Amino acid sequence: METSQNIIDLKDVSVSFDGKIALSSLSLLINKGERIALIGPSGAGKSTLLNVLSLSQVSGTGMLIIDGQPPSYYRNRKVRAKKIGVIRQQFDLVNALPVVHNVLAGKLADWSLVKSILSLVIPQEKEMAKKALTRVGLAHKILEQTGSLSGGEQQRVALARLLVQEPEIILADEPVASLDPARAEDVLDILTKLVLEEKQTLIASLHSVDYAKKYFTRVIGLREGALVFDLPVGELTDRHLSELYKLGETME
Ligand SMILES: Nc1ncnc2c1ncn2[C@@H]1O[C@H](COP(=O)(O)OP(=O)(O)OP(=O)(O)O)[C@@H](O)[C@H]1O
Numbered sequence: 553m554e555t556s557q558n559i560i561d562l563k564d565v566s567v568s569f570d571g572k573i574a575l576s577s578l579s580l581l582i583n584k585g586e587r588i589a590l591i592g593p594s595g596a597g598k599s600t601l602l603n604v605l606s607l608s609q610v611s612g613t614g615m616l617i618i619d620g621q622p623p624s625y626y627r628n629r630k631v632r633a634k635k636i637g638v639i640r641q642q643f644d645l646v647n648a649l650p651v652v653h654n655v656l657a658g659k660l661a662d663w664s665l666v667k668s669i670l671s672l673v674i675p676q677e678k679e680m681a682k683k684a685l686t687r688v689g690l691a692h693k694i695l696e697q698t699g700s701l702s703g704g705e706q707q708r709v710a711l712a713r714l715l716v717q718e719p720e721i722i723l724a725d726e727p728v729a730s731l732d733p734a735r736a737e738d739v740l741d742i743l744t745k746l747v748l749e750e751k752q753t754l755i756a757s758l759h760s761v762d763y764a765k766k767y768f769t770r771v772i773g774l775r776e777g778a779l780v781f782d783l784p785v786g787e788l789t790d791r792h793l794s795e796l797y798k799l800g801e802t803m804e
């Protein structure tokens with residue numbers, strides 16, 4: 553039989569914190585190249601799900617297979633970095649360093665420790681950083697101190713770092729939550745363009761339904777750790793959304 557195209561196969565995954573359920577027996581199949589928006593009210597389990605998929609949430613039950621392999625296969629940092637890249641709301645950049653170092657941090661898992669430490673003094677593979685920064689429209693900022701850039705620019709630096717890392721799957725937890733609408737669209741434009749060009753799979757949590765509709769192919773609604781819907785973006789209706797965000801009807 554032909555092997556499956558699923559890059560992520562999650563089956564019956566449950567996670568709880570102090571007895572409170574964060575994910576409730578969740579199952580998902582994700583194909584290569586999909587762009588998935590995770591939406592749902594605060595506390596729905598979006599970040600927990602992304603942490604499970606990025607292998608940073610390890611307590612819990614159920615099964616996870618990433619590109620045909622169990623989580624243990626990705627214990628090696630280098631192997632993991634080639635498969636999974638993460639982008640966060642707070643960018644995770646070192647503000648005191650020039651942009652070039654933050655971009656090249658995408659390569660750290662590949663480099664020897666000595667080279668990694670040296671790169672803090674002498675930027676290694678500066679050309680590679682420049683190429684990535686050009687693709688996000690920031691080549692002219694390569695030597696600027698990262699902390700002096702605007703939020704939108706910093707998130708583009710984080711995208712350039714991902715370009716250098718070249719993971720197959722990108723997991724983004726509210727990647728534009730701290731940006732104004734113009735900057736947010738700018739970052740999502742670039743992110744989705746790069747994901748298409750690199751044939752990557754993208755899973756991002758968002759609080760904006762409009763962005764989910766505009767930039768993603770599939771939308772998953774989570775509430776209280778469970779799936780409310782899982783649909784191609786074109787099939788999402790206002791009824792689905794009011795079901796997802798309804799207030800004050802939690803069951804005990
Ligand atoms: N490290 C933790 N310790 C204790 N409880 C946690 C932890 N992480 C998440 N939770 C709980 O698990 C549930 C799901 O949280 P999660 O952060 O995944 O929600 P979310 O959908 O990302 O919400 P938001 O939209 O506010 O970011 C919540 O009830 C939360 O309080």
Ligand SMILES: [Mg+2]
Pocket residue numbers: 598599600725757
């Ligand atoms: Mg969250």
